[in-house]
Amino acid sequence: AQSVTQLGSHVSVSEGALVLLRCNYSSSVPPYLFWYVQYPNQGLQLLLKYTTGATLVKGINGFEAEFKKSETSFHLTKPSAHMSDAAEYFCAVSGRTSGSRLTFGEGTQLTVNP
Amino acid sequence: ETGVTQTPRHLVMGMTNKKSLKCEQHLGHNAMYWYKQSAKKPLELMFVYSLEERVENNSVPSRFSPECPNSSHLFLHLHTLQPEDSALYLCASSQGSASSYNEQFFGPGTRLTVL
Numbered sequence: 001a002q003s004v005t006q007l008g009s010h011v012s013v014s015e016g017a018l019v020l021l022r023c024n025y026s027s028s029v030p031p032y033l034f035w036y037v038q039y040p041n042q043g044l045q046l047l048l049k050y051t052t053g054a055t056l057v058k059g060i061n062g063f064e065a066e067f068k069k070s071e072t073s074f075h076l077t078k079p080s081a082h083m084s085d086a087a088e089y090f091c092a093v094s095g096r097t098s099g100s101r102l103t104f105g106e107g108t109q110l111t112v113n114p
Numbered sequence: 115e116t117g118v119t120q121t122p123r124h125l126v127m128g129m130t131n132k133k134s135l136k137c138e139q140h141l142g143h144n145a146m147y148w149y150k151q152s153a154k155k156p157l158e159l160m161f162v163y164s165l166e167e168r169v170e171n172n173s174v175p176s177r178f179s180p181e182c183p184n185s186s187h188l189f190l191h192l193h194t195l196q197p198e199d200s201a202l203y204l205c206a207s208s209q210g211s212a213s214s215y216n217e218q219f220f221g222p223g224t225r226l227t228v229l
């Protein structure tokens with residue numbers, strides 16, 4: 001069975017500061033990994049995903065994440081936070097076999113202070 | 115309309131009511147999903163349809179009944195719900211098969227309140 005743990009249900013940063021949202025996974029084999037963002041009153045939107053190849057993945061809106069197999073982590077970062085980044089962020093994991101489904105973390109609410 | 119749309123956006127119903135949630139995707143996708151998003155809990159996958167055939171039902175109570183008449187439309191029929199069913203219900207679709215590595219596109223959700 002696979003699982004996802006997002007450390008910190010709430011993260012607060014100042015505008016222009018580094019954003020770091022933590023995600024650790026548990027899986028018997030290297031999984032597919034995803035970050036989704038949910039803005040208020042909207043559905044989830046894919047930020048980035050890791051399936052294979054380069055372990056540093058770049059996504060939309062200046063976000064990136066690095067797959068570290070030795071640490072079973074897939075932390076999301078952005079060098080400089082913008083007010084528009086305030087949202088809820090979800091890490092998700094899935095197996096690589098046919099029929100695998102996404103398992104989501106509980107989410108991290110990001111607040112950006114002026 | 116573009117992307118994935120859901121109606122209604124908000125729904126308040128009593129425990130004895132019958133209502134339906136509607137989802138429509140305008141992306142030409144083959145797979146559609148229903149998720150339940152409750153406060154303080156991870157998203158829960160409820161149902162998966164691939165090419166209009168239900169391929170997964172995650173032990174969802176029978177008071178939730180999905181219907182997928184074609185690859186563009188997905189319904190969730192509700193009857194005799196309980197207050198704990200109050201949540202945001204999200205619809206999603208993906209290209210190709212219902213495989214998790216295919217990006218899922220989500221609708222804005224229906225906020226359901228059961229009194």
